[in-house]
Amino acid sequence: MELTQQHFIALLPLLLASATLVTVMLAIAWRRSHGLSFVLSAIGLTAALLSIPMARESGVAGVTSLLLLDDFAYFHSALILVSTLACMTLAHAYLGEKPGADGFPGNREELYLLLTLSATGGMVLVSAQHLAALFVGLELLSVPVYGLVAYAFFSRRSLEAGIKYMVLSAAGSAFLLFGMALLYAESGTLAFTGIGASLATHLASPLVQTGVVMMLIGLAFKLSLVPFHLWTPDVYEGAPAPVSAFLATASKVAVFAVLLRLYLMSPATGDGWLTDALTVIAIASILGGNLLALNQSNLKRLLGYSSIAHFGYLLVALIASNGFAVEAVGVYLVTYVLTSLGAFGVVTLMSSPYNGRDADALYEYRGLFWRRPYLTAVLTVMMLSLAGIPLTAGFIGKFYIITTGVESQLWWLLGALIIGSAIGLYYYLRVMVTLYLVEPGIRRHDAPQDWGQRAGGIMLMAIVILALFLGVYPQPLLELAQQAGFAAL
Amino acid sequence: MILPWLILIPFIGGLLCWLVERFDQTLPRWIALLTMSLLFGLGLWLWATGDYSLAPAPDAGANWAVEFKYVWIERFGINLHLALDGLSLLMVLLTGLLGVLSVLCSWKEIQRHVGFFHLNLMWILGGVVGVFLSLDLFLFFLFWEMMLVPMYFLIALWGHSSSEGKRSRINAATKFFIYTQASGLVMLVAILGLVLVHYHDSGVLTFDYALLLDAQLDPAIEYLLMLGFFIAFAVKFPIVPLHAWLPHAHAQAPTAGSVDLAGILLKTAAYGMIRFALPLFPNASVDFAPIAMVLGLVGIFYGALLSFAQTDIKRLVAYSSISHMGFVLIGIYSGSELALQGAVVLMIAHGLSAAALFILCGQLYERLHTRDMREMGGLWSRLRWLPALSLFFAAASLGLPGTGNFVGEFVVLFGAFERMPWIVVIATFGVVLASIYSLAMVHRAHFGPAKAQGALPGMDARELGMILLLAVLLVLLGVYPQPVFDTTQASMNGVQQWITTALSPLASIR
Numbered sequence: 001m002e003l004t005q006q007h008f009i010a011l012l013p014l015l016l017a018s019a020t021l022v023t024v025m026l027a028i029a030w031r032r033s034h035g036l037s038f039v040l041s042a043i044g045l046t047a048a049l050l051s052i053p054m055a056r057e058s059g060v061a062g063v064t065s066l067l068l069l070d071d072f073a074y075f076h077s078a079l080i081l082v083s084t085l086a087c088m089t090l091a092h093a094y095l096g097e098k099p100g101a102d103g104f105p106g107n108r109e110e111l112y113l114l115l116t117l118s119a120t121g122g123m124v125l126v127s128a129q130h131l132a133a134l135f136v137g138l139e140l141l142s143v144p145v146y147g148l149v150a151y152a153f154f155s156r157r158s159l160e161a162g163i164k165y166m167v168l169s170a171a172g173s174a175f176l177l178f179g180m181a182l183l184y185a186e187s188g189t190l191a192f193t194g195i196g197a198s199l200a201t202h203l204a205s206p207l208v209q210t211g212v213v214m215m216l217i218g219l220a221f222k223l224s225l226v227p228f229h230l231w232t233p234d235v236y237e238g239a240p241a242p243v244s245a246f247l248a249t250a251s252k253v254a255v256f257a258v259l260l261r262l263y264l265m266s267p268a269t270g271d272g273w274l275t276d277a278l279t280v281i282a283i284a285s286i287l288g289g290n291l292l293a294l295n296q297s298n299l300k301r302l303l304g305y306s307s308i309a310h311f312g313y314l315l316v317a318l319i320a321s322n323g324f325a326v327e328a329v330g331v332y333l334v335t336y337v338l339t340s341l342g343a344f345g346v347v348t349l350m351s352s353p354y355n356g357r358d359a360d361a362l363y364e365y366r367g368l369f370w371r372r373p374y375l376t377a378v379l380t381v382m383m384l385s386l387a388g389i390p391l392t393a394g395f396i397g398k399f400y401i402i403t404t405g406v407e408s409q410l411w412w413l414l415g416a417l418i419i420g421s422a423i424g425l426y427y428y429l430r431v432m433v434t435l436y437l438v439e440p441g442i443r444r445h446d447a448p449q450d451w452g453q454r455a456g457g458i459m460l461m462a463i464v465i466l467a468l469f470l471g472v473y474p475q476p477l478l479e480l481a482q483q484a485g486f487a488a489l
Numbered sequence: 490m491i492l493p494w495l496i497l498i499p500f501i502g503g504l505l506c507w508l509v510e511r512f513d514q515t516l517p518r519w520i521a522l523l524t525m526s527l528l529f530g531l532g533l534w535l536w537a538t539g540d541y542s543l544a545p546a547p548d549a550g551a552n553w554a555v556e557f558k559y560v561w562i563e564r565f566g567i568n569l570h571l572a573l574d575g576l577s578l579l580m581v582l583l584t585g586l587l588g589v590l591s592v593l594c595s596w597k598e599i600q601r602h603v604g605f606f607h608l609n610l611m612w613i614l615g616g617v618v619g620v621f622l623s624l625d626l627f628l629f630f631l632f633w634e635m636m637l638v639p640m641y642f643l644i645a646l647w648g649h650s651s652s653e654g655k656r657s658r659i660n661a662a663t664k665f666f667i668y669t670q671a672s673g674l675v676m677l678v679a680i681l682g683l684v685l686v687h688y689h690d691s692g693v694l695t696f697d698y699a700l701l702l703d704a705q706l707d708p709a710i711e712y713l714l715m716l717g718f719f720i721a722f723a724v725k726f727p728i729v730p731l732h733a734w735l736p737h738a739h740a741q742a743p744t745a746g747s748v749d750l751a752g753i754l755l756k757t758a759a760y761g762m763i764r765f766a767l768p769l770f771p772n773a774s775v776d777f778a779p780i781a782m783v784l785g786l787v788g789i790f791y792g793a794l795l796s797f798a799q800t801d802i803k804r805l806v807a808y809s810s811i812s813h814m815g816f817v818l819i820g821i822y823s824g825s826e827l828a829l830q831g832a833v834v835l836m837i838a839h840g841l842s843a844a845a846l847f848i849l850c851g852q853l854y855e856r857l858h859t860r861d862m863r864e865m866g867g868l869w870s871r872l873r874w875l876p877a878l879s880l881f882f883a884a885a886s887l888g889l890p891g892t893g894n895f896v897g898e899f900v901v902l903f904g905a906f907e908r909m910p911w912i913v914v915i916a917t918f919g920v921v922l923a924s925i926y927s928l929a930m931v932h933r934a935h936f937g938p939a940k941a942q943g944a945l946p947g948m949d950a951r952e953l954g955m956i957l958l959l960a961v962l963l964v965l966l967g968v969y970p971q972p973v974f975d976t977t978q979a980s981m982n983g984v985q986q987w988i989t990t991a992l993s994p995l996a997s998i999r
Binding site: 384387389390391395399402403405406407414417418419421422425426429430433436438473474475478479482 | 637638642645666
């Protein structure tokens with residue numbers, strides 16, 4: 001296959017992100033400067049984001065047999081880039097202005113390098129139409145995250161979380177690789193469509209079934225679906241807050257997008273046993289995630305469990321895979337990313353600048369409303385949005401998921417979803433009311449007075465406005481997701 | 490254009506209350522009072538000028554006294570569709586009136602974070618008005634869920650804690666929220682089921698009430714969808730196995746919260762049944778009517794018996810609400826136009842009398858700092874006006890002729906007798922129980938030997954004014970209910986026609 005100029009234009013976002021990577025690396029080698037490496041990586045990723053409309057015009061879809069750059073890929077790439085940029089902004093606040101008295105004691109510059117690297121991997125992953133691209137993308141996405149989770153390596157919890165994530169993630173990758181090998185042994189090809197076509201004929205062979213199950217296990221590890229979720233709370237708790245935000249948003253978006261593409265393009269769904277297995281996983285994730293979150297007194301752990309439940313909800317749309325499903329996944333991912341960024345953003349700003357441990361215990365938020373009303377308003381809206389209350393973005397997402405469920409008549413899953421939402425309300429409300437309780441005394445952590453004027457604060461305000469705007473007028477988002485949905489079908 | 494303003498006024502007023510809090514502590518109260526008076530005034534103006542002989546009916550289609558429509562989410566065919574007929578108008582009026590009263594009754598009670606309190610209060614009322622006006626099922630659901638959040642804050646932050654511990658008000662608020670939200674999701678599934686069935690038949694994706702009225706439903710599906718709506722309404726109504734949140738929420742809520750909860754929020758459920766459940770699913774509703782009416786009976790007796798057993802005066806009134814709403818339920822499902830009209834009168838009368846009783850409980854609490862009737866007693870000698878007025882409203886609550894409650898209950902029972910004589914006969918005994926618990930309340934709290942000496946501060950002009958206003962309105966409704974009947978006549982006639990059309994094939998089989 002010959003690469004023309006059009007192909008390069010289609011690849012532009014990916015190329016720009018890679019160029020950013022090299023530039024930032026060289027800049028660090030030349031001279032360490034926190035501000036410079038933040039600005040460089042932010043500009044690079046913004047340029048990649050802005051090049052997406054242009055790349056869409058190029059009119060080529062398949063670039064080599066590895067990548068398929070359609071609207072679906074661009075939609076999710078944009079989502080990954082936006083969330084990475086948001087995490088960078090949070091990280092900038094979190095690490096502190098300059099080394100010395102306050103802020104992060106170690107090197108700060110590499111954090112941006114690792115974030116950019118991981119985001120590039122995510123973009124490869126969402127464009128993959130070939131198992132090789134899937135694996136390369138997935139590893140490029142997760143390997144930098146080992147470093148990110150253990151970035152505060154002098155803190156025991158962060159290091160422990162990093163090692164835990166590395167071991168389990170590597171185990172997940174091994175499963176995935178083994179599964180791919182088995183599928184290849186049966187079908188003789190690694191392209192998604194090729195596998196689908198050849199599997200349509202001999203689906204029932206035990207080799208294929210083992211292969212599909214092993215791949216599913218590998219991806220479920222990354223998405224932390226029950227029963228492969230055990231690493232989630234510890235890693236979310238141990239990782240620095242902006243990294244937890246990245247793990248919860250960009251990393252999961254990329255993996256879920258590729259799972260969806262794989263599920264749609266390889267009709268391994270034919271005879272139903274896979275659907276049954278996914279249904280069980282979905283119900284277990286919804287109920288398990290919500291039940292385990294009930295008694296958490298640590299906000300980061302609570303958000304970790306809540307993300308397990310949210311990906312259970314997303315599986316409902318995946319299983320439905322009817323006319324609305326791809327659209328529903330797109331909309332839900334956007335609302336979920338927005339909300340998680342907001343929630344982790346508040347935790348990050350509360351812990352900024354870094355001073356040894358994050359402000360993640362629930363009691364540190366008690367009565368925050370009477371000290372930081374606007375920051376509290378942000379967290380309140382995020383909690384309501386996670387709970388799916390109308391007039392917030394989260395409701396639109398949940399509305400879409402329920403629509404797909406009703407359309408495909410998945411009553412068991414809908415039942416689990418309703419029960420899960422009811423359980424979920426309890427802990428979201430618990431966080432919310434804590435913010436408003438008037439308690440004298442304890443105020444160990446407090447966001448700096450001028451947080452609203454800094455980049456992180458402005459971004460949080462933008463997120464909350466967007467979350468409310470999409471809750472009230474979701475039409476623009478629905479149109480975007482609809483286009484991405486048409487491309488994938 | 491007036492309909493969106495009816496919803497926007499409370500929301501804007503609430504925001505203003507919050508913003509001016511930092512300048513002055515009393516200003517939010519005045520703004521809230523003004524907002525609610527404006528809402529009430531607009532309602533009265535609409536009543537005086539509108540033509541309420543227009544209402545949706547099966548043959549006439551959906552025609553309305555006032556209508557507003559604007560495209561909102563094209564993807565799903567969702568519109569900002571608001572409309573007003575006699576029934577919604579009366580409910581909006583009730584909301585405005587009780588809104589004014591709930592601002593007035595918190596004048597002294599609420600001293601912490603006044604602006605934020607009124608923000609929540611105004612937003613509840615705005616959401617309720619939205620429920621009464623929306624004709625797009627998505628919009629209806631939106632408002633239905635949206636009023637929960639401020640109500641949650643109202644109970645959790647300004648509520649009273651009981652002896653059980655500090656967290657009891659938060660638990661009560663959480664219980665209220667989870668009950669209503671979970672049942673709301675069931676309704677959302679039912680709404681989506683209805684919309685998608687209609688979509689598959691006609692190819693039009695819409696949430697519009699007028700179009701969905703024409704949906705052709707398979708009987709089994711119709712029954713399931715109707716149950717989905719019914720469960721959501723049953724929780725808020727509340728109908729007896731799903732009532733567990735109500736006594737807690739009432740007992741821990743501040744006075745204004747209880748007034749809104751009993752006076753208006755419960756009415757949204759009855760309104761939802763009359764407006765949505767019956768016309769959208771007439772056949773299934775007719776099949777279900779005997780069960781619903783038996784549930785109403787259970788509610789009447791269960792509420793009355795438990796009410797009698799309470800020692801907490803607010804819980805007593807809360808359980809009595811369950812009993813009264815049982816009559817409303819029987820009226821709604823009896824399928825007779827007269828009973829439906831009676832149910833509306835009873836809704837209004839109960840809104841007024843329950844609001845008055847809760848305000849009186851609040852005033853007692855401000856003086857005695859207890860809601861336990863075992864610590865009251867003999868108040869008649871220590872307190873002017875209040876015991877006598879309590880007696881009046883207790884009498885209204887037991888359905889004394891001359892009050893609106895009597896008219897409501899009498900017309901419900903009278904109208905339902907033709908089709909369901911046995912249910913009516915049994916329900917009548919509920920009225921006897923009502924007199925027992927109402928009089929027991931007055932007796933325990935106000936008569937008997939005094940538990941302490943010394944006169945308590947009497948009622949001031951604000952307190953007396955609120956209660957007297959409610960008393961006058963209740964008597965007016967009891968003596969001359971004709972304007973209410975006239976206003977709702979067309980709406981109720983429409984609902985009754987839907988039921989009759991559903992009944993007629995059954996009748997011909999017999």
